[in-house]
Amino acid sequence: MSELTLPVLVEIFRECAGEPDGADPNGEDVGDVELSVLGYDSLALLEAISQVERRYSIGMPDAETRIKTLNQFLEQANEQLVLRS
Numbered sequence: 001m002s003e004l005t006l007p008v009l010v011e012i013f014r015e016c017a018g019e020p021d022g023a024d025p026n027g028e029d030v031g032d033v034e035l036s037v038l039g040y041d042s043l044a045l046l047e048a049i050s051q052v053e054r055r056y057s058i059g060m061p062d063a064e065t066r067i068k069t070l071n072q073f074l075e076q077a078n079e080q081l082v083l084r085s
Contacts, residue, residue: 002081003081004056004077004078009073009074009077010030013048015051016044017040017041031069031071031074032069034068034069035069045067048073049067052077060077
């Protein structure tokens, strides 16, 4: 599977946790906004990590302790995709 993109990741978060209560995840600079500001909690993060691991057949060990923004999530997931290929 190809690289994980920000629009796909936002959709995965919506599938896992619904619409956020915080900032609009469709904003231009949303990638660097902390997940908590977007309205996503640690459970939403864990569910999104699980979804990405299954969909992309990758492992993201300890990601929940390192990921604070969507861009950090993308960086880690895409790093694992490169290692897998």
